[in-house]
Amino acid sequence: MPQDMPPTGGYAQVQYKRNIPARGFKPAYYMIGMHVIMAYGFYKYFHGVREQRELAREKMWSRLHLTPLLQAEEDRDQVRRHYADKAREKELLGTDAKVYNSDRFIRPTFAYTPANLTQ
């Protein structure tokens, strides 16, 4: 039995290449374009961040100028309650009882609740 051989003159060429033209620009141009867009974005972003920083500074100083005022008001309220508490303790106990072994001002742990609705 004769062996199966290629046809005489060899096989025909197999068409494996697609004959389509390359679209668009060279890849390097897309790379450059991407970087240009990114550079613009970062430029705007950094300017935005700088403005945000200044706005934060403005807000912070606005609060800093008010802090002593608000703190003074709060302190007065605390002192008023402190003296009221001391007066009530004196009335109940008869003496000036010192609860803490310290002369710091200590905010009360428990709030006094008046017997009647106050507000």
Add this chain to the structure above:
Amino acid sequence: MAQRDARFNQTVLVDTTPMPDHIPKVEEIGATSAPLMSASYFIGDRCKAFNDDFMKCKDVANGRGEIDCLKEGRKVTRCAASVIKDINTHCLDQFKAHWECLENNNHQLWECRRAEMQLNNCVFDKLGLKKTIPGTPEGQIPVHLRPKQKYAQYPGPQW
């Protein structure tokens, strides 16, 4: 210690005992957050000495600042009240426009540059108080004087 105010959700119970007589009385500032924010830089300009004095007193009082610094605290409150009073006398319209703008814009200063500019000019003309932001980098226009505000709803020229 208990740094939180006591909260009661069923009724409002407040200790209304008045301040003892040996402590001089002072009228509280009584302004809400938006007018205070609007006037803050003017308060800071006129009352810097009193503010610094009060904070210094609290700092060195070694934990007794609440009682020992009442005198400085009264000065701070009186000074701030004087600023608010002066602004109300001389620049009421601009002041009102600005703090109502702040109130409507989530207290964002950059939304109200137009009203702020008018208020600042009026206050500077009538009272001589100037808004300056400490720590602004050299060679930059301070943010409150820039005509364009990047973060405002309308970012173009504000006035």
